[in-house]
Amino acid sequence: MSLLNLTLKVWRQENAKSEGRIETYEAKEIPTSASFLEMIDIVNERLIQDGEEPIHFDHDCREGICGMCSMTINGVPHSKERGITTCQLHMRKFKDGETICIEPFRANAFPVVKDLVTNRSAFDRIIASGGYISVRTGSAPDAHAIQIPKADADAAFDAAACIGCGACVAACKNASAMLFVSAKASHLNHLPQGQSEKDQRVLGMVRQMDEEGFGNCTNQFECEAVCPKEISASHIAKLNRDYLAASARDSVS
Amino acid sequence: MSAPSCSLCAFVKSSIGRKIIVAVTGLALVLFLAGHLTGNLLIFAGRDAFNDYAQFLHEVFHGAGVWIARVGLLACFTAHLWFTILLTKENKSSRKKYSHQATVQAPKSSLIMIWSGLTILAFIIFHLLHFTVKAGTDYASFMQVMPDGSERHDAWKMVIVGFSNPLVVIFYVIAMTLLCSHLSHGVASIFQTLGLRTKKTAGPITLLSKAYAVVIYLGFISIPLAIILFGFGCEACK
Numbered sequence: 227m228s229l230l231n232l233t234l235k236v237w238r239q240e241n242a243k244s245e246g247r248i249e250t251y252e253a254k255e256i257p258t259s260a261s262f263l264e265m266i267d268i269v270n271e272r273l274i275q276d277g278e279e280p281i282h283f284d285h286d287c288r289e290g291i292c293g294m295c296s297m298t299i300n301g302v303p304h305s306k307e308r309g310i311t312t313c314q315l316h317m318r319k320f321k322d323g324e325t326i327c328i329e330p331f332r333a334n335a336f337p338v339v340k341d342l343v344t345n346r347s348a349f350d351r352i353i354a355s356g357g358y359i360s361v362r363t364g365s366a367p368d369a370h371a372i373q374i375p376k377a378d379a380d381a382a383f384d385a386a387a388c389i390g391c392g393a394c395v396a397a398c399k400n401a402s403a404m405l406f407v408s409a410k411a412s413h414l415n416h417l418p419q420g421q422s423e424k425d426q427r428v429l430g431m432v433r434q435m436d437e438e439g440f441g442n443c444t445n446q447f448e449c450e451a452v453c454p455k456e457i458s459a460s461h462i463a464k465l466n467r468d469y470l471a472a473s474a475r476d477s478v479s
Numbered sequence: 480m481s482a483p484s485c486s487l488c489a490f491v492k493s494s495i496g497r498k499i500i501v502a503v504t505g506l507a508l509v510l511f512l513a514g515h516l517t518g519n520l521l522i523f524a525g526r527d528a529f530n531d532y533a534q535f536l537h538e539v540f541h542g543a544g545v546w547i548a549r550v551g552l553l554a555c556f557t558a559h560l561w562f563t564i565l566l567t568k569e570n571k572s573s574r575k576k577y578s579h580q581a582t583v584q585a586p587k588s589s590l591i592m593i594w595s596g597l598t599i600l601a602f603i604i605f606h607l608l609h610f611t612v613k614a615g616t617d618y619a620s621f622m623q624v625m626p627d628g629s630e631r632h633d634a635w636k637m638v639i640v641g642f643s644n645p646l647v648v649i650f651y652v653i654a655m656t657l658l659c660s661h662l663s664h665g666v667a668s669i670f671q672t673l674g675l676r677t678k679k680t681a682g683p684i685t686l687l688s689k690a691y692a693v694v695i696y697l698g699f700i701s702i703p704l705a706i707i708l709f710g711f712g713c714e715a716c717k
Binding site: 235298300301327332354373399400401402432433439440442446462465470473476 | 486487489490492493494495496497498499526566569570572573574575577578579580581582583584585589590592600664667668670671673674675676677678681686
């Protein structure tokens with residue numbers, strides 16, 4: 227097994243209010259089989275042994291499902307590798323002697339908590355403003371009780387793959403949350419269960435998105451390129467269409 | 480009664496609503512370009528054809544047509560400019576810059592939209608002063624004598640003389656190059672913002688956008704280049 231010696235340029239920030247700075251660390255003898263987060267674990271072990279403050283970062287499942295590992299690697303959220311989260315990135319993708327720049331997901335709507343940890347509660351508030359359906363709870367309905375065309379089921383499923391990691395916002399030149407909001411709205415708007423609250427959902431989620439201070443979409447599709455679940459920007463077009471229709475219906479009702 | 484006005488307020492204040500306004504006004508300007516180019520290319524059909532067209536524009540609806548078009552275009556242009564500046568300002572202040580910046584797939588043209596747009600604004604001001612107001616020129620005195628002895632403005636000669644100045648042509652070509660860049664991203668964006676782009680149509684829309692930009696570009700620059708490089712029409716204005 228070969229070992230890598232790397233130079234890390236890492237964003238260090240005490241708390242949300244303090245000024246951050248880039249610090250340089252040597253990451254020596256990193257096995258190529260390590261994941262990116264394991265590489266930081268190794269560096270942190272050494273920092274702790276040396277009595278220094280370890281690099282703080284978000285992580286949870288480490289298998290690409292939870293969407294917690296929010297970091298920008300050489301300017302690209304979750305790295306330039308397509309369709310993966312940071313925890314699924316392996317060190318064999320890097321060359322010996324390489325310098326890696328690691329920064330938090332940057333957006334005013336995602337304030338830094340500490341180092342690479344950001345507060346992405348803005349997404350939760352967007353979901354609370356419409357990303358749900360109101361149904362009677364209780365026993366599960368029969369699977370065939372509501373017929374759903376295959377194309378709609380597939381489109382809803384593609385959108386539902388969103389893990390809410392925030393890479394779309396971090397990659398967007400304008401820190402826009404349109405891919406996230408469109409995926410969450412599209413997921414429910416494609417299904418019969420989502421129809422009754424469709425207009426309310428679209429208007430509510432877009433209003434909350436604007437209030438959180440995200441930027442505006444300029445159709446550059448950087449979001450689509452970095453999305454670990456490869457969600458298509460065609461969902462953004464659907465959100466635009468649904469928003470126009472919802473606004474029109476809202477103005478005459 | 481307050482409900483409709485409130486929904487409209489919310490629409491104009493929302494990011495998507497503003498983008499839809501930019502897209503619709505952009506569409507109007509894109510269609511205007513096609514019409515403007517078609518008319519302009521009549522210059523190659525000769526002095527009579529071009530001056531007939533110019534006269535038609537000034538006489539349609541008893542002279543009101545050209546003013547309806549001017550006011551409409553001014554409204555579209557102003558709204559397009561106002562909302563894009565508003566959106567761009569919000570976008571620029573939506574985050575602290577990355578110390579290591581990277582672009583994955585955004586085309587260059589999409590990154591300079593505001594700058595290509597502002598250059599086009601500068602060009603339009605110059606273009607209107609040059610050929611519409613005719614400021615600082617004697618273009619208004621160019622007359623074509625008709626077979627029946629009457630006179631009309633010689634727009635054809637005005638264009639030939641106007642584009643005999645190399646500085647004008649250089650600025651014109653630079654502005655058209657940036658217009659081409661603006662359109663290559665802008666036309667596709669209209670479809671996306673109005674919700675007409677799907678996975679299936681994404682490829683054709685990108686192609687259409689680039690093709691439209693190139694056609695508009697080549698069409699417009701063909702006129703000054705034919706005049707200054709190949710001496711088109713120059714014998715007539717001596």
